[in-house]
Amino acid sequence: MIVTDSLKIKRNLNALVEFSKAINSSLDLKFILNNVLLTCMGKFLATKGAIAINEKGVIKLMISKGVSADFEENFPVITVKDVINESGKLKSITDSGSFVCSEFIQASEKHIGIIFLGEKLNKTLYSNEDIQFLKTILNISATAIQNSMVINELKQVNRTLDTRINSLNSLFELSKEFGLFSESTKVSKLLIYSIIGQFMISKYAVLIFEKDGINIIESKFPMDEIKSILNNTDVESIISTVEKNKLEKQYNSLFEIGVEQVVPMQIQGKTKGLILLGNRLNKQQFTESDIEFIYSVGSLAIISLENKRLFKEELEKHKLEEELDLAREIQRNLLPQEIVQLHNFEISAENISSNQVGGDYFDVIRKDEENCYIAIADVSGKGVPAALLMANLQALLKSACRQNISLVEGTGMINDLISENVTGGKFITFFWASINDKNRTISYVNAGHNPPLLVRDGKIIKLRKGGMILGVMKTKDPYITETLQLQKNDLLVFFTDGITEAMNNEQNEYSDERLEKLVLSLNNKSSKEVLKLIQADVKNFTSGAIQSDDITLLVLKVN
């Protein structure tokens, strides 16, 4: 009897040592728990067993043997507090698995987990001795279990850290790639690749809000469906991320085609575009830090895209300005640098070109000792095209002045040639006149230009005779000319519509009436004074509004 007892103790001790060795040789929690459970079941001949672990206060089933298949599924959600009674003992929660014995696994007063054991194969009850032995086994196991749990937790922390590092690397990498010199398509491609690679997504779309609507840069959702949804849904008002549940309720049409997450791309809090994402193929949900990452790369990308757009705009503006400078230079070179002066006439003229550079033209061309031509014209359109047409007119006019032809013939010829060359509805209003210095006469043809004003004795005579504007069609009926005998103190004012149509900030025009009223009060002034006074009055009228068209004035005073 004594011999058998000591043998039994020896066997138990051997088993315990071996068991201790086995479980302490591993850091794999599953392996350790498996070993603990099998050892206990083998020792007590139990047909059922399970071990649950205290994971941050919640009892989580880790391993079970000999129980029905749905045991794990039906294992209740319970906390450590639920299973401890007032005296600090374990409450019976063994009903569901028909266990008869349960015991805490403890390490320094801390409840690490619980073991459950079914009834013994020989139907005997667990004796005090059995319970003591079970406690010994569990005490030996506790340290190993705790160690492996700490290791697991560390691994988890490490993995989370790795994920963060990986996200940061991606962000860093993209910010390098999103430089000013990479193309817009490359930016959106990289944006997409980084997101779908990071989160295992196969369906996505990138939308950019532009002035003239929503630009779908990339889409793996059906294009026509996305388009029709965008037509019927106000997505431009989305200012924060929209997750699955909210999508289903608020943007159901998007949800229906498989969008599970919408992340806005913002610059200074303003949404400039959206990233639409489908589900993750690894079935995981987007976490807060995932969304943060997507938001960050999205913002990086949109800033890069926006910078490129601004850069391009600036470049185009610069080009336009260069073009206007060119037009301004052409215009300046075409206008006379010095005004011809005569005996009986005093002539002043000036062109003030607008920012846009209109197509105003004037000239004073001496024919011979006695005769001189004056001309004023306004080419339709602005910028370089208008300047080129003006150059054309100048060449024709100068050659007409050299040939000994009449104003009527000259106008007809110029109109024919302009009509042949001009396309796209361009035209020129044109007035020219021949003045005789000796006889003080003026002969003129007005081809659709604002009628120049002849001021004499407090009255205005408008020089209207002529015909249609230049460039619309070839000359059918000859232009009409008129010759007037001028008198001392007559004042002639030639102008372009830049004067009469000058706008003030209230969108009112300077008007013919105002000009006529003004010139009537200027009969005793020199041509230079008249010119300056009219310019000053126009400037006073517009009072700071932007000059949108060229202003040209030519004033002729008869001595």
Next chain:
Amino acid sequence: MTEFNTSKKEIGDVNVVYLNGFLDAHTAPVLEDTFSSLVEQNKFKLVVNLKELDYISSAGLGVFMAFIEKMRENKGDIKLTSMNEKVFNIFDLLGFPLLYEIFDNEEDAVKKFSGDN
């Protein structure tokens, strides 16, 4: 600057693509071009050998994501082989082993295609 290039080999109807160097946002378009040209030639059975790949970033993984459905829709696949531990960790971190078959050596991956038939 990071270096990356690819080379190709045909074994039966399987195309083996070898990746060499650093696959990141900067070099991702290179792999994209390689995959695109294979798709254009109706070659959908790919084994990608990552033995000489030193680094892969999310953008690089994105290229795999962008093409996997296309390959599978056409009864092909992208199988991965021979990656070093560092590269595998990144694949693993982002959950790729769930979606992609990863082999220790190229032969097994190629064989798997003939097994699929």
